Amino acid sequence: MEIVELKWKVKVLKHLGDEDNTAIQEQIKKMNDELEAKMEEMGDLEDMNQTLVVKERESNDELQDARKELIKCFLIRDKSSGRGIIRVKRMGEIDMKAVNDACKKKFDFEEAEIKASELCSLWQEKLTNPKWHPAEWGRGIFDAVVAAFMEMNEYNPSGRHVVDELWNFRDKRKATLKEVISYILQNMKSLKLKRR
Numbered sequence: 001m002e003i004v005e006l007k008w009k010v011k012v013l014k015h016l017g018d019e020d021n022t023a024i025q026e027q028i029k030k031m032n033d034e035l036e037a038k039m040e041e042m043g044d045l046e047d048m049n050q051t052l053v054v055k056e057r058e059s060n061d062e063l064q065d066a067r068k069e070l071i072k073c074f075l076i077r078d079k080s081s082g083r084g085i086i087r088v089k090r091m092g093e094i095d096m097k098a099v100n101d102a103c104k105k106k107f108d109f110e111e112a113e114i115k116a117s118e119l120c121s122l123w124q125e126k127l128t129n130p131k132w133h134p135a136e137w138g139r140g141i142f143d144a145v146v147a148a149f150m151e152m153n154e155y156n157p158s159g160r161h162v163v164d165e166l167w168n169f170r171d172k173r174k175a176t177l178k179e180v181i182s183y184i185l186q187n188m189k190s191l192k193l194k195r196r
Helices: 001-014 023-081 096-106 109-128 137-154 177-195
Strands: 088-093 163-168
Touching: 001 023, 023 088, 023 177, 088 137, 088 177, 096 109, 096 137, 109 137, 137 163, 137 177
Parallel strands: none
Antiparallel strands: 088 163
């Protein structure tokens, strides 16, 4: 704003001023010098802003890489234990428990497990169609499908496939890196105590 205002003042003085009037010419020179200094300052600020943008991108990339590595580690650990507050959640995947519960109400035990597995696979595939919904199976399944659909839209709207995420199962939300690291350190301490 200051630069625009100075440019405007210089223009007005040049237009209204008399070329022979030294006072006006000195004022124009002074304003031009001030304008040049402001332009240089603005250039420096733009350079600093660009540097900060690059550093922010680098930091964000580093955090995303750390998150991906943690997900890999937790996937290996989850296969063996499958317990704990912090685990990997497959965002956009239909909750099998909700489908199992609904199928147990309609079928005998053996048939319910098979049917639940078939329905989960079928519905997971149909999630790519935003107009589809399984309302005839009741509120529990409808809610599970809607939750999976919302997660898919949030985590991968263009690819429309399941994405792994570090999840705080106690608080039912994405786990922060601080929570994940604290959780890992806490588990390391408890493992050391068990070994003693």
